[in-house]
Amino acid sequence: MMSLQKFMPAWVKRVGLFTVVALFLAGVIFWGGFNWALEATNKEEFCISCHEMKDNVFKEYQNTIHYTNRTGVRATCPDCHVPKEWGPKMIRKIQASNEVWHKLLGSVDTPEKFNAKRHELAQHEWDRMKKNDSQECRNCHRYDYMDYTEQGNRAAKMHPKAFEEGKTCIDCHKGIAHQLPQIDQHIGKQNEGALEISHGDKTEAKVEEKK
Amino acid sequence: MRFIPALVLAGAALLSWAGVASAQEVVESLRGNNPITATSRTDNMFRPEKDQDLIPRNFQKQPPLIPHSIKGYNITQNFNKCMDCHSKERAEETGATKVAKSHYLDREDKKLTNISPRRYFCLQCHVPQFDAKPLVENTYKPAAKKGE
Numbered sequence: 001m002m003s004l005q006k007f008m009p010a011w012v013k014r015v016g017l018f019t020v021v022a023l024f025l026a027g028v029i030f031w032g033g034f035n036w037a038l039e040a041t042n043k044e045e046f047c048i049s050c051h052e053m054k055d056n057v058f059k060e061y062q063n064t065i066h067y068t069n070r071t072g073v074r075a076t077c078p079d080c081h082v083p084k085e086w087g088p089k090m091i092r093k094i095q096a097s098n099e100v101w102h103k104l105l106g107s108v109d110t111p112e113k114f115n116a117k118r119h120e121l122a123q124h125e126w127d128r129m130k131k132n133d134s135q136e137c138r139n140c141h142r143y144d145y146m147d148y149t150e151q152g153n154r155a156a157k158m159h160p161k162a163f164e165e166g167k168t169c170i171d172c173h174k175g176i177a178h179q180l181p182q183i184d185q186h187i188g189k190q191n192e193g194a195l196e197i198s199h200g201d202k203t204e205a206k207v208e209e210k211k
Numbered sequence: 212m213r214f215i216p217a218l219v220l221a222g223a224a225l226l227s228w229a230g231v232a233s234a235q236e237v238v239e240s241l242r243g244n245n246p247i248t249a250t251s252r253t254d255n256m257f258r259p260e261k262d263q264d265l266i267p268r269n270f271q272k273q274p275p276l277i278p279h280s281i282k283g284y285n286i287t288q289n290f291n292k293c294m295d296c297h298s299k300e301r302a303e304e305t306g307a308t309k310v311a312k313s314h315y316l317d318r319e320d321k322k323l324t325n326i327s328p329r330r331y332f333c334l335q336c337h338v339p340q341f342d343a344k345p346l347v348e349n350t351y352k353p354a355a356k357k358g359e
Contacts, residue, residue, distance in 0.1 A: 065283060152262040154279060180290040185298060188328030
């Protein structure tokens with residue numbers, strides 16, 4: 001031990017080598033455990049372990065292209081709803097504690113209650129996506145990688161136009177994975193006075209920048 | 212001409228035999244004899260046609276055909292996906308065909324400010340196109356237009 005002590009800094013000598021090694025191992029275990037818990041709450045099984053998710057939004061999502069498609073690539077709940085970057089992910093995870101609270105309160109524990117709140121819940125996600133320029137869409141769908149010649153006539157026409165206007169994915173692609181809340185589309189008395197869907201304001205600032 | 216009665220007799224015999232045979236035929240469902248628990252065959256599925264330009268009408272006042280895929284486009288109580296592009300408020304921006312003025316009339320031909328609710332289910336008249344070929348030849352010709 002004497003020979004080793006020559007190479008140890010003063011503070012290691014003070015607290016002892018054993019304590020230093022033990023603290024290091026504890027750090028590894030705690031960080032690993034934290035990450036494990038984070039990953040465990042980032043799985044589809046975790047999301048649909050609540051019947052609120054399983055019976056409403058998960059069922060709707062099963063009929064959509066992000067669940068069932070020819071190539072077998074699937075985007076699960078966290079791919080769209082939890083940011084991939086560490087900072088935003090932590091913020092989202094802390095916000096999610098509010099969702100645990102409402103699970104305990106039973107705020108949306110029946111389909112009727114869920115549908116009554118659908119507009120508010122959807123709006124939260126639309127706002128979040130609008131704010132981060134649809135980051136979770138763009139993790140897979142990069143628009144500078146899009147080959148317009150492979151797209152349908154309508155997509156090939158609308159995509160460049162929308163990007164030119166500074167729009168983001170969620171401006172047009174609402175309700176692609178879950179059912180929409182009531183939207184006023186000026187059809188009869190159906191949904192009259194309900195939410196008017198936004199297709200993205202033509203953000204003047206961005207248009208001017210381009211000029 | 213003497214064997215005509217014989218032909219008629221033979222024909223009648225054939226017909227009655229065919230009648231018996233068809234009566235004994237088991238009606239096959241689209242699933243075939245597949246048990247309900249098994250996956251049904253998929254070899255004869257029709258696919259929607261690729262996006263194309265407007266399809267000309269075959270007769271006057273024909274509801275225009277849908278020249279694009281409508282996969283994943285739902286009409287629910289909350290939202291009508293077709294009207295997301297084809298409504299008069301949206302058509303200019305999206306370049307879609309605007310919903311016709313006739314869709315704003317009620318059954319007494321009174322003009323409404325909103326689309327008439329009886330027009331809610333677009334696919335009742337407007338249909339998308341699949342690669343299914345006609346089973347029999349179609350010789351339909353539209354009536355001549357006025358003044359033709």
